Amino acid sequence: MNFSIAGLKIEVDGMDVLPQQMFNLRPFVSVTDDAAEPICKIKCGCRLATAVGHPSLTSSFDGKTLSLWLLPGRNVVALRLGYHGTTYHLEASCDWLHVRTDCTADTLAGSIALGDFIMISFIYSSAYHDTVLIHASCVAVGSSAAVFVGPSGIGKSTHSNLWLRYVAGSRLLNDDQPALRVHNGDVMVYGTPWSGKTHCYRNESARVSNIFVMAQAKRNEAVRLDGPNSFCALIDMTSLIKSDIASFTRISGTVAAIASRVGIYKLYNRADREAVETSHAICLQSYNKEK
Structure with missing residues (x-):
């Protein structure tokens, strides 16, 4: 099979x-x-x-x-x-x-x-x-997607659910372990068979618009991360065996390529509609810039 x-x-x-x-x-x-x-x-x-x-x-x-x-x-x-x-x-x-x-x-x-x-x-x-499995929740709108990363309990699924409520046409692509792949110069995100407690197993893909590192806060603000901080935020959320030098080298290289191609932001948020407006506005800016 x-x-x-x-x-x-x-x-x-x-x-x-x-x-x-x-x-x-x-x-x-x-x-x-x-x-x-x-x-x-x-x-x-x-x-x-x-x-x-x-x-x-x-x-x-x-x-x-x-x-x-x-x-x-x-x-x-x-x-x-x-x-x-x-x-x-x-x-x-x-x-x-x-x-x-x-x-x-x-x-x-x-x-x-x-x-x-x-x-x-x-x-x-x-x-x-050029593919990594990453601990994240991902929402797609049309052919573009926003990826929310961070440790368990930080609010990734909550923010995805808020997008589903407030952003027209949005759909959940994966709620635990989507795959990120550098393909034909783009960073693509794919649904996988592994979606945690949420039964969301979509064999679909979308181009990554932005990646957001979730942080609970009393305000809603997105701060763009520089290259080293983007890399560190992503590598901490990937599935890897650090003692396996061969695969670690490959995975870290892919993460570096992703960090150089996609805008990665620290999203301080209160888990409300305004938080969605903050992250969604950044994705729209990225989309318009690509056009």
């Missing part, structure tokens, strides 16, 4: 039918047999050797524990599903083009693990194609 995410092809060998629990991937199933080369080829149901030694990275999220080993010539991931008591494994080439995993989509636990492995594989294989 093939998926098209951010205009990039992911090939999954060993999954002929998409399980119901992986419904977030359904809009991204590629129904045409295009000739594009996949950026990542995932083979399911493989027999893998267990990694030994201390992992390079361990993190816990949503009742799961992920361990990563950066080894000579390959990367190894172990994903333990705490509520199922099952551990699944992944082995990838250093460029994440070739990925093997011992899980399949035949069971509930296996499909959960495979969904996570597809996301991980996309993050690090797309890094070699």
Whole structure:
């Protein structure tokens, strides 16, 4: 089965039918047999050797524990599903083009693990194609989009919802992890299968008008960030493994290219209609300047 995410092809060998629990991937199933080369080829149901030694990275999220080993010539991931008591494994080439995993989509636990492995594989294989997955909420109006970034709880989704209320023709593109891609000289934002608690899985794209770094305040004001501060604000919101020098170099290069092409603002806001008018006015200025 093939998926098209951010205009990039992911090939999954060993999954002929998409399980119901992986419904977030359904809009991204590629129904045409295009000739594009996949950026990542995932083979399911493989027999893998267990990694030994201390992992390079361990993190816990949503009742799961992920361990990563950066080894000579390959990367190894172990994903333990705490509520199922099952551990699944992944082995990838250093460029994440070739990925093997011992899980399949035949069971509930296996499909959960495979969904996570597809996301991980996309993050690090797309890094070699000028693409980053970023922690953000994104609203599109026509062919342009505004992207709101910042840590959890800062008001990204709230500001997006205010745009949906007050800006005519606006639509939510993604509410947690859209993809940013430098493509044909433009910075594009894409909906992805990963949208947090909001079920918004649009296989759509728009050109990024502006990026806003959210900050709660008692006033509404947008302050443009310079190059270094723009880069730092974005790199902190990207999904990456800093100890993986190869992918970190690629991702940081893409973030630098985005920061040089798009106006990035610190948006001090009270989460009200005036805040929307402030961010929307900047996007309109950018749009008119492009025309």
